[in-house]
Amino acid sequence: MEKTRTQMTGDKPKIHPAVDVEAPPPTAPLISRGLATSEKGGSSQSQQQPPLPLRTMPAAMQSSKPQKTRSCCCKCVCWTVGLLVLLLVIVGATAGILYLVFKPKIPNYSVDSLSISDLRLNFDMSLYAKFDVKITANNPNKKIGIYYEKGGLLSVWYTNTKLCAGSIPKFYQGHQNITKLDVSLTGQTQYGSTLLRALQEQQQTGRIPLDLKVDAPVSIKLGRLKLRKVTILGDCLLVVDSLSTNNLISIKASNCRFKLKL
Numbered sequence: 001m002e003k004t005r006t007q008m009t010g011d012k013p014k015i016h017p018a019v020d021v022e023a024p025p026p027t028a029p030l031i032s033r034g035l036a037t038s039e040k041g042g043s044s045q046s047q048q049q050p051p052l053p054l055r056t057m058p059a060a061m062q063s064s065k066p067q068k069t070r071s072c073c074c075k076c077v078c079w080t081v082g083l084l085v086l087l088l089v090i091v092g093a094t095a096g097i098l099y100l101v102f103k104p105k106i107p108n109y110s111v112d113s114l115s116i117s118d119l120r121l122n123f124d125m126s127l128y129a130k131f132d133v134k135i136t137a138n139n140p141n142k143k144i145g146i147y148y149e150k151g152g153l154l155s156v157w158y159t160n161t162k163l164c165a166g167s168i169p170k171f172y173q174g175h176q177n178i179t180k181l182d183v184s185l186t187g188q189t190q191y192g193s194t195l196l197r198a199l200q201e202q203q204q205t206g207r208i209p210l211d212l213k214v215d216a217p218v219s220i221k222l223g224r225l226k227l228r229k230v231t232i233l234g235d236c237l238l239v240v241d242s243l244s245t246n247n248l249i250s251i252k253a254s255n256c257r258f259k260l261k262l
Contacts, residue, residue, distance in 0.1 A: 102143045102222055106258055110136045111212060111236055112180070114249045127192025129164045131156055131185040133212070139173045145221035146173045149229060152216040154183050158209070161195060163187055168216050203242055207252065212236040214258070231261040
């Protein structure tokens with residue numbers, strides 16, 4: 001009957017594959033399984049699983065940067081201190097060599113004579129004074145010359161009151177040279193009547209204290225080298241017998257001190 005039905009319908013017989021009962025069930029690939037799992041629970045899995053911790057550097061590597069910075073700062077400080085010490089040593093050695101070679105000495109001065117050309121009261125009761133001072137400047141250095149620059153000043157004081165002042169001339173003083181200077185000093189002081197009265201009272205004793213001050217900017221010449229300006233400061237305490245005009249005044253005592261101001 002089956003053959004007759006097949007032949008009558010003209011259909012081809014269907015062949016079904018045989019099923020192996022003992023074979024294991026097929027499994028899906030690992031990649032597809034993972035993808036399926038992520039597709040099914042992607043949102044919930046991203047919320048449940050915490051993010052992976054960032055990879056941190058070891059403690060030894062983290063503390064290495066501050067140590068390097070501190071070491072660099074210490075090196076800079078050490079180099080700076082070393083250079084300063086070296087510079088001081090060089091300057092000190094140079095100064096020592098120059099001192100041994102040239103043996104510098106401070107020039108000294110002496111007041112030879114003092115005379116008063118004019119000493120009177122003006123109509124405004126100010127005291128006008130005109131002094132003439134002769135000074136000897138001595139340069140004792142064998143290898144050092146002295147340039148007396150413009151701006152030198154010589155002044156006479158009485159009890160902290162300046163009576164008169166004058167300019168020291170500009171000149172060059174060579175090695176072991178003695179130069180005599182004649183300086184004219186003039187000045188005008190307020191409250192002249194009180195000051196003149198005090199001078200007259202002091203004159204009766206025969207001992208009038210005066211202070212002669214020197215302020216002289218100079219340049220030192222070492223061989224052919226001319227150094228920068230320094231200032232010679234001098235202070236001569238004089239005791240004279242009188243202040244009479246147009247007469248040579250006797251200097252009874254003189255004490256002079258000098259120093260250099262760099």
